Amino acid sequence: MQAVVITGASAGIGKEFARQLAMEGNNLVLVARRLDRLEALAGELRERNGIEVACIASDLAQPEASAELAKALEQQQIAVTGLINNAGFGDRGQFADLDLQRQLDMVQVNVTALVDLTWRLVPALKQAKDAFVINVASSAAFQAGPNMTIYYATKAFVLSFSEGLHEELKGNGIAVSALCPGATDSEFATEAHMTDTLLFKAGTMTTEAVVKKSLAGRRRAIVIPGLKNLLLVWMGKFSPRMITRRLAGMLQA
Secondary structure (H helix, E strand, O other): EEEEEEOOOOOOOHHHHHHHHHOOOEEEEEEOOHHHHHHHHHHHHHHHOOOEEEEEEEOOOOOOOHHHHHHHHOOOOOOOEEEEEEOOOOOOOOOOOOOOHHHHHHHHHHHHHHHHHHHHHHHHOOOOOEEEEEOOOOHHOOOOOOOHHHHHHHHHHHHHHHHHHHHHHHHHHEEEEEEEOEEEEHHHHHHHHOOOHHHHHOOOEEEEHHHHHHHHHOOEEEEEOHHHHHHHHHHHHHHHHHHHHHHHHHHHH
């Protein structure tokens, strides 16, 4: 079957991508660690939208996971028409105090697995009509972030990587977009120990609104959902980096 692959599909933004893409009539491949959640979501999507859905359990913190995922897609004869690189996580705290392995896993999931999987699926995407890649970055990608140093750094990589690929692959008919949301109402804040920060207390967007904006702008290099987030990014462009990084640190102190 032809299908869009979504990593990190068991919750939050990834789960909402699945729902909205299913409403468009796309067949899906849902990828995450928690197979029970994927299968529950798959059942819902099949019943509501009459689409085909495959579920693949994968822990992208493992170095071989992307290769195994690509092999599974080939074995199941799935022709990839789109890729949503949504899997990722953050953690709040100072670099020297946080567990080293958790931070290395963050780099693996947020950066290395994303690059690995994208490289492996580009040949298939080149064969598809109106193919697209959406890499979930963050408004954090536009400045350094004390107290979440590794997370901000990984998202800066995702943004730069996506912009470069946008230019390289548009001649092949593949649209590459970096989604850069701000604070969003999802499991991310709980997992990253951020629910009590000024950033999240100042208000969040819904996953529905974030994904709707992303899919509407999937052929644009950068999508920043929400007027507040857009203004903050543009203000940061005209502020000294010393100020923007200190402000970012205050927001998650």
